[in-house]
Amino acid sequence: MRLTQGTFSFLPDLSDDQIYRQVQYCIDNGWAVSLEYTDDPHPRNTYWEMWNRPMFDNPDAQALIEELKEARAQLATYYIRVVAFDNSHGWEAPRLSFIAHRPAEEPGFRLERTETEKRRQQYTLQPYASAHPPGQRYR
Amino acid sequence: MEGSSNQPLSTKERYKEGVLNYRDMGFWRPDYDPADTDILAVFRITPQDGVDPIEAAAAVAGESSTATWTVVWTDRLTAYDKYRGKAYHVEQVPGTQDQWFAYIAYDLDLFEPGSITNVTASIIGNVFGFKPLKGLRLEDMRFPVAYVKTFNGPATGIVVERERLDKFGRPLLGATVKPKLGLSGRNYGRVVYEALKGGLDFTKDDENINSQPFMHWRDRFLYCMEAVNKAEAATGEVKGTYLNVTAPDIEQMYERAEFAKELGSPIVMVDLVVGYTGIQSLANWCRRNNMILHLHRAGHSTYTRQKTHGVSFRVIVKWMRLIGVDHIHAGTVVGKLEGDPMTTAGYYDVCREEHNPRNLEKGLFFDQDWASLNRTFPVASGGIHAGQMHQLLHYLGEDTILQFGGGTIGHPMGIEAGATANRVALEAMILARNEGRDTWNEGPEILREAAKWCTPLQKALDTWGDVTFDYASTDSPDYVTTPTTA
Known part of the structure; x- marks a missing residue:
């Protein structure tokens, strides 16, 4: 399966040039860009690990691309996403978030059903990979 | 009922038993400067033939606030000037012969806090069936911050x-x-x-x-x-x-x-x-x-x-x-x-x-x-x-x-x-x-x-790829020509 979280997951994987242009768009809007990574892609895993602090005063997308190259080298078997934060009043939240790197194999999720009363099911979603400890989940 | 003017009536004349023009009952107030705490409304009014637009606007202000068709003495038990809706501006709708925009101010105390139901009971209540009007449309409203803050708004x-x-x-x-x-x-x-x-x-x-x-x-x-x-x-x-x-x-x-x-x-x-x-x-x-x-x-x-x-x-x-x-x-x-x-x-x-x-x-x-x-x-x-x-x-x-x-x-x-x-x-x-x-x-x-x-x-x-729905809109702005959609 292909994890389709993030803004551009239905497109072919973005090249570094394409990522650069998206990051520069964020910076030009005054948003702080950062990288986050995880090997637990559960859709409600909100807090991916922070690779760095958001770049608040950086005018050039190339700085993030360099960080991304370094992160990929160290975290080839992880998901890495770009997150852009907007601090303007009334937002103060991410404005763009997209996956910039993903593991070669994505086994997907197990849906477990527990039958309860009146035909109702309790659903639990588990990434197949999370059966292993962090750091040993993807190849 | 003839002889209306912009001069307010004396209290004695105003509360004489009988029927007065709405504009003479205090619902037309061209000198009124709306307060920051007033709720404002603008209506599009289409008066019946021969009905003066200012009288129509005053009638809308009256019927959507305190007025009834005749003078009632019990008004005088209240701080009536505060509770009257006040039509403060009337202007012809651009490009029409028979339609006017009527701006009306309402005191905040006319409405229950946090209740759109109560607002609508007044603002789009009986007044929409008022006989001297051919048609009436509520075009827009301004809610003061004091009233906005009585609502929770969207939870998420x-x-x-x-x-x-x-x-x-x-x-x-x-x-x-x-x-x-x-x-x-x-x-x-x-x-x-x-x-x-x-x-x-x-x-x-x-x-x-x-x-x-x-x-x-x-x-x-x-x-x-x-x-x-x-x-x-x-x-x-x-x-x-x-x-x-x-x-x-x-x-x-x-x-x-x-x-x-x-x-x-x-x-x-x-x-x-x-x-x-x-x-x-x-x-x-x-x-x-x-x-x-x-x-x-x-x-x-x-x-x-x-x-x-x-x-x-x-x-x-x-x-x-x-x-x-x-x-x-x-x-x-x-x-x-x-x-x-x-x-x-x-x-x-x-x-x-x-x-x-x-x-x-x-x-x-x-x-x-x-x-x-x-x-x-x-x-x-x-x-x-x-x-x-x-x-x-x-x-x-x-x-x-x-x-x-x-x-x-x-x-x-x-x-x-x-x-x-x-x-x-x-x-x-x-x-x-x-x-x-x-x-x-x-x-x-x-x-x-x-x-x-x-x-x-x-x-x-x-x-x-070729499917479009290109029909003229029935509800378009009055102040500019309508841009096309495609």
């Missing part, structure tokens, strides 16, 4: 909904399950599963899906949540379906909403036809239970569409943001339903902005400060398809929900492919826009480029 709002769903930087995508009537629960859930797995964020019950012989509401909720959970497992994304809890009475609405919550749905929906009190009760319930509330505007066109009588939809949007809906259907511009571009832009501004400056070209007659009330997601639904993606993004922007019902389910390769076509078209367009491309002019080319590697998108463009 655009920003928190995006955080909860983990979806940023693009419009959300939905589809209304079709056919809207007749599917069994089991078949209905099939449509939900296919559409969500294919790439939509949401599916939606239609407005008239409640609990009919062909599908009981519990059955629908159970099958829909099976579909939502399966689609989440297939994609790793948060998904949802708007479960319509509209019911014959409020107790049953609560029962259905509770069941939706227990099943793990992040969202419920309700129809405008349940009324202001019903919607606000459900909005409060959603606030208590961390649920998103989707509003379908079923019924609104019976009173919003014609320009000479009724209520402008922009007023309905203001009421609904105060009441606290998280989503509201607000038009598509390019789809099958009524929607002039500038007028629709006005509705979207009311949903999404912190402050609306007066902008007559968009039909916004007043400055409106929203005092940090959450933003409402405008929903575009009705006759839209992937081939219009650049136009939809241009007119409606990024913070909107695009609902492709027929444009998903009618896809020649199936529902999942229809959903994928829409998602790919959207992501390709956002990517191009962010890269600085001119999506308005290059849109069709951007879609064709993506269709080279996405067969479902190619099929969608082949099937619907």
